[in-house]
Amino acid sequence: MKRWLFKSEPSAFSFDDLWALKGRKTRWDGLRNYQVRNFLRDEVRAGDEVLFYHSSADPTGVVGLCRIAREAYADPTQFDAEHAGYDPKSERADPRWLAVDLQATRRLERAMTLAEIKANLRLKGLRAVQPGSRLSVTPVTDEEWAEVLRLAAAPPKSPRKRS
DNA sequence: GCCAACGTTGGC
DNA sequence: GCCAACGTTGGC
Secondary structure: OOEEEEEEOOOOOOHHHHHHOHHHEEEEOOOOOHHHHHHHHHOOOOOOEEEEEEOOOOOOEEEEEEEEEEEEEEOHHHHOOOOOOOOOOOEOOEOOOEEEEEEEEEEEEEEEEHHHHHHOHHHOOOHHHOOOOOOOEEEEOHHHHHHHHHHHHOOOOOOOOOO
16 A cells, blocks of 8 residues: 655645545546656555645645545546646547545644644655655655654644743 | 746747 | 747745
8 A cells, every 4th residue: 555645725625625525535636747647547546545735825734634535547527628627638538637536534633734844854755845846646655654643643843932 | 926846838 | 859938836
């Protein structure tokens, strides 16, 4: 089983939005990047675990956990001329873009902010936070996963008050 | 709103 | 196949 980080802009679709859906599940579609497509096609499998990350948010960071409820299948929005993700060059016999189904499993006790992730030595290598990394789906190692969960369960570090 | 990073497109 | 132009992402 592999582990992943999925990004979403909460103004478009937040973890709370997912949590509120029937079965806490949705189709994760609209992904239009070839590297991401290849991850979905070649590596993401049903049952894989996912960190749900809020980008362009305040604060940015990991807010919840999900699992892959259904692995890659043709993203129907690529064939929908009314949809922003419409791709006129994609053919039904050979779909270019893939979607998965994502199911929320747990809300973190507190958000793991980007600042906190960057400040953590064990999370320095997290693909999603590398400079210039813009992929909306990136791999997470077992060690990184464990560290995020460990920190989420720990009380937040706050600047020490002057006495 | 700015801008750096970087993927995609299309002319040649 | 090169590469400039353009679009998007996403932190700040």
